[in-house]
Amino acid sequence: MTAFLALVRRDLQLAMRQGSDAALVLIFYLLAVLLFPFGVGPESNILARISTGVLWVTALLAALLAIERLFVSEYEDGSLDQLALLPLPLSLVVLAKVLAHWLLTGLPLTLLAPFLAIALGMDEAGYPVLVLALALGTPTLSLIGGLGAALTLGARRGGALLALLVLPLYIPALIFGVAAVDASLSGLAATPHLAILAALLLAAIPLCPWATAAALRQALE
Amino acid sequence: MTAFLALVRRDLQLAMRQGSDAALVLIFYLLAVLLFPFGVGPESNILARISTGVLWVTALLAALLAIERLFVSEYEDGSLDQLALLPLPLSLVVLAKVLAHWLLTGLPLTLLAPFLAIALGMDEAGYPVLVLALALGTPTLSLIGGLGAALTLGARRGGALLALLVLPLYIPALIFGVAAVDASLSGLAATPHLAILAALLLAAIPLCPWATAAALRQALE
Amino acid sequence: MHRFANPARFQRIANAVLPWFAASTALLLALGLYFALFDSPADYQQGETVRIMYIHVPAAWMALFVYSFVAAASAAALIWRHPLADVAARSASPIGACFTFLALASGSLWGKPMWGAWWVWDARLTSVLILFFLYLGHIALLRAFDDPTRGARAAAILALAGFVNVPIVKFSVDWWNTLHQPASILRLGGPSIDPSMLLPLLLMALGFTTFFVVVLLLRMKTELLAARLRAAQFARLQPAAVAH
């Protein structure tokens, strides 16, 4: 357990030291979302109408943008060998790294969302559910993305290949995340959708790290 | 000059060898765009309204996703030292690498855009300008992105921050790109916007490679 | 010691069964198409377009079946590390991608008259699209590494992870209210479709299956030959050590 926490702390520390892509992700999120007023024009009703989708899709893409490098530097400087040789199971190592990554990207992104929602003129009613949905959804995205990052490790083509592998797996989270917010916006109960998001997360927490660890092992061979 | 071309050919060859980057970027672009119907819902009129913004944002992300690694592998395996020691000026080396990168990502992406526009139900009137705007805009994105990539090299905190300052430089290209397409969609003249895009590109072609070369020298010290 | 196991036995078996499967494929598809196109009634509400079903439905079934096959082979490859399992998975996924594309294409062809739109973002269609991308990802990952064994293992892990999508495709029509119609044949309580349509449908489905087997065996044979070739090249290129 101490080792687990030490790992998380390490990744946060490293990110802080070398101004990580975390900030990059937030900037991109900001850019991408704020672009839509230009793309769609002033009519606030349309902006509001699409705000949910825009916020979620851009969140998806931002998450993808960030996760690609999760294991690369570890792999190239030989740290991954050492991590794989730690006494604690590799899947825990993966979980720790993904957690740190989420704290650096998913969390700030979640907290940023409502302000962007204001910018897009989304109805206040949606904010709480939006944050909740993102809070439940983004960890799943990070976990799935981690699997993708491990699978494409050492592959001849990183980023785009990763996108091809991961984006389809993101779609369920996207669908239910949007559904939850839209439900709350139209005064319906968001709980069923949120429940599904939670279920996805609960399924991903054991499965993804396990698969990711397997992928990393074969990458090290 | 032969060396310049050899460099371009090399990068294309590397990309091809490494599992055709271009094809995967296209797939990524495709996927990213296809995400929006999930988010926004199938109502075709709304999709059509936001199609311009969607196409540009995803173009931006595709450019970002691909450029980030432009110099990293060269830097880590020592090739950058060798490139910096070539008889031709480093800024030309940069230009060659960016050009190759654009041929592999920006160009195919530009050509794919109108088909995605169809999928999003954009009005035919917009297609030619869309392609033109992207053709003028994406090289600028690549050049700016290259500068960002060079600045983040070496993982100095300062570098990352500078890169964050560079990213917003994307905004003008995006604003005018979107404006051009929307103008043509609403029957107005797109030429002024396109002219600005061209101006941006003309400014970027000398400036960015020069600054990028300086940043690279920094990283090599 | 699987790695030393030479696949000569597989070659022999494959050569033995191939002609039979090829013949039955030709027969089944010929019969199926005859019934489908000439000797089956037009639907009372869909008219002639119903005949698209005889392509669409078997294709869709194959899309799901082949993915399950790939997943199973991948599991075998990961657990027992048997090279043939890798070869099977690698050979099957492009075929599956084709079937999936066929289902998508025929589906949207059918959708135009039925729903008035080539494409709608409904759960069934979406999940099939995801299935298609999973196939593409599998293929891309297989070819993304210089070392084929690594690509094979990465792809295998992906195939297993992506398997969750198969039940989603299958039951999406029941879980969400979709435009797409629910299962009327592969369902509890027996098929609810006119026998005169059921016969050609089943013939086509069988034909598609045998067709799959034929193509699979052929691809596996070529894969194995290619592997032999690579090995030979390595033996020539790669010295035991650089020193001479």
Added chain:
Amino acid sequence: MTLFAGHDLACRRGERLVFAGLSFGVAAGAALLLRGPNGSGKSSLLRCMAGLLAPIAGTQTWNDRPIALDADAHRGRLRYLGHQDAVKPALTVLENLALWQQLHGLRDDAAIGRALAGLGLGRLAGLPARLLSAGQRRRVALARLLASPAPLWLLDEPTTALDDDGIACFARMVADHRAAGGLVVLSSHGDPGVAGEVLALAEFASPPETES
């Protein structure tokens, strides 16, 4: 008595059978030197020993107990040092050592102090590893072995980029480790300053025709 042993191991990299029918044994306090021309499989063998690479044939045992039976325990008792140093450029030398110590569930500043002293890194402790020279970085990687101790050391060309003083430090730390009953397996081309049984990998190279 032999502590760590391997029985006719075979290993493949990519499509190539690197070595086959290789056996070895290391007793407590002993050292095994892997020698062989470039590409003969020294690194591969060390990765097999570490469990990073699965040999396609043969078994390895620790106290006559197959290590495969208890991979976690094996990982816990070995330290591996590869061609790369696994030193994080952004962290200082001290942080790098402390980090891996914590990851191994230890917390022993005295050991870190000894490690730094043992490799003459004392004055560099506060520097970001990014500023280190090749040999200095290698020293940090070696210091890790002392900071978080374990009985079995697997070292791939540990003396790369080390100067004479560095090699002397390395020889000393290996001697101490062996005196304390530790085991050492290392590959090297030059003279690592360590005496021990030699395993020549060229002998086990697979003749071309057996290659898959």
Added chain:
Amino acid sequence: MTLFAGHDLACRRGERLVFAGLSFGVAAGAALLLRGPNGSGKSSLLRCMAGLLAPIAGTQTWNDRPIALDADAHRGRLRYLGHQDAVKPALTVLENLALWQQLHGLRDDAAIGRALAGLGLGRLAGLPARLLSAGQRRRVALARLLASPAPLWLLDEPTTALDDDGIACFARMVADHRAAGGLVVLSSHGDPGVAGEVLALAEFASPPETES
């Protein structure tokens, strides 16, 4: 007569003054061996010579002409080999060599053939470099010097990871290069199999108190 010379050079890395008041001179056909403990500045000096790193004091001359006056020409006449090999894993050994040849504006398959033979890479020519072992990769990096020739070689620990055979090959190619009037500056800890004037960097080390 001295071809390549440096006059009391000083170099700083980060906050640290690595060496100062350093002068050197290399004549045609001569070799200069940089020796010194880890961190004494061998790599830094080589990077200064290559023009990758700007010395904070002193001048370097080629035929008594300051190289700063014509950086392009200087880059054109030198070949630098750093700690890293700059070998592209995705390309085959052959392509790697041909590539750098073209980038230097040359096109000479015979030279490539000689380079491959000279380093015993003949049978590896068709392999993707990614499959090479550490020493095999180093050999490719050395082969580049022969494939695209230039008078001045700046080599940073060229014999790292090389086996005895590899070192022999290296010694041979250096001898030929010098016989043809080439200049060689190299750093090494072990014995690179090259005889030549020795420059001990420790002598020019800045006094401890200046260290960060």
